[in-house]
Amino acid sequence: MRLIDLSSPVDAAGWEPEPVTHQVTTPAEGARHMAEEMREHFGIDFDPAVLDDGELLSIDTLSLTSHTGTHIDAPSHYGTRASYRDGPPRTIDELPLEWFHRPAVVLDLTDAPPGAVGADRVQAELDRLGVPVAPFDIVLLRTGADRWVGTEKYFTDFTGLDGPAVHLLLDLGVRVIGTDAFSLDAPFGDILRRYRETQDRSVLWPAHFAGRDREFCQIERLAGLDLLPRHGFTLSCFPIKIAGAGAGWTRAVAFLDDDRDDSEAITS
Structure with a gap:
């Protein structure tokens, strides 16, 4: 088969009548964001520096029809x-x-x-x-x-x-x-x-x-x-x-x- x-x-770089936005949160930014969320919502301290390369996961946020x-x-x-x-x-x-x-x-x-x-x-x-x-x-x-x-x-x-x-x-x-x-x-x-x-x-x-x-x-x-x-x-x-x-x-x-x-x- x-x-x-x-x-x-779906490409934010291409021309569209309704523009596409594509925001990337890098793995390093994701690690820092996770640490901040854990501290704010659960009172848990976590140092993202203990992660390999200080990275967790990336996140893609898109706005499109x-x-x-x-x-x-x-x-x-x-x-x-x-x-x-x-x-x-x-x-x-x-x-x-x-x-x-x-x-x-x-x-x-x-x-x-x-x-x-x-x-x-x-x-x-x-x-x-x-x-x-x-x-x-x-x-x-x-x-x-x-x-x-x-x-x-x-x-x-x-x-x-x-x-x-x-x-x-x-x-x-x-x-x-x-x-x-x-x-x-x-x-x-x-x-x-x-x-x-x-x-x-x-x-x-x-x-x-x-x-x-x-x-x-x-x-x-x-x-x-x-x-x-x-x-x-x-x-x-x-x-x-x-x-x-x-x-x-x-x-x-x-x-x-x-x-x-x-x-x-x-x-x-």
Whole structure:
């Protein structure tokens, strides 16, 4: 079994619309902090100098959104309405684990310009697969946007799906759709430009708003989909269990058989 990491990093040095802060407490600082805490709360004196190199443990403190790095959007991210069930849409900690360890396929959209592709293009890619997509299979969209990770362009130049394209996949029984782009929708600038020109509300984040009427998840900000075959592998992408959250980070990993023919991988 060969494992391929499909995750983009959480990196405070990269460009993000919501900046990430990453504060490191060094092992030496951790030793001094522990000594101070023991003295203040428990009245115990401890000299950190007795530790090897005067060091205890490091601690990383980060400030970021749950949509930083590779993450999974839960149904509650799409709004407070869920027409498909009684009660509110489910949060990331409420979703079945079975959704996130499934056979997966890759659709190649690398030649599409920034904006949103429609159902006709998605159907053409499904026809190229040569195998049917079964209910609960995971569909991954390779757009090539991951080459811009860490730059401002990553958030402005990518390809998403329109509403009918999303519904086409959901009609097949898909419950998790992934992309190597910032969003499953078109870039914000493209969406707002088309709305100003047409006043058509259906162009406003249709890939996300589809989740108000049909329960599904999106994996956004994947990477390395060019290393995968079109089909015949399993994706593991369990979300972090954040209580009540609309999204959770994931370390997405593809499982491939060692004896697989690498000539089946998608090439540019």
